[in-house]
Amino acid sequence: MAHVPESVTMYVCEHCQVAHAGTPIHVDTAEHRFEAPDECGSCGETAFVALSDWVHHHD
Template sequence: MSHSPENVARYVCSDCQLIHAGVPRRTATGKRSFDPPETCGGCGGDDLIPIQNWVHHHSAE
């Protein structure tokens, strides 16, 4: 049986639009999930939006 690659969750910083990979963790069932980083590695912002929701995100400007 071949291994199918996992899709890593991606998050967009609402301040600088830098994209980050999610932080992997194991669930209680042994599967992997991805959490957003605590802060943006570029600007230090803490508002990270899942990439699939980015098109619907409205900034507070």
């Protein structure tokens, strides 16, 4: 069986709109879930929206 790479969940900083790759968290030996970073590496803010929800996000 061929290996299928996981899709990384991306997050957008609500303040400066910089995109970040989610931090991988091991769920079991073969799978991960991805969480938003603790803070934005660009501006230091802590509010993020999943990239998949960004177009529907309103302040």
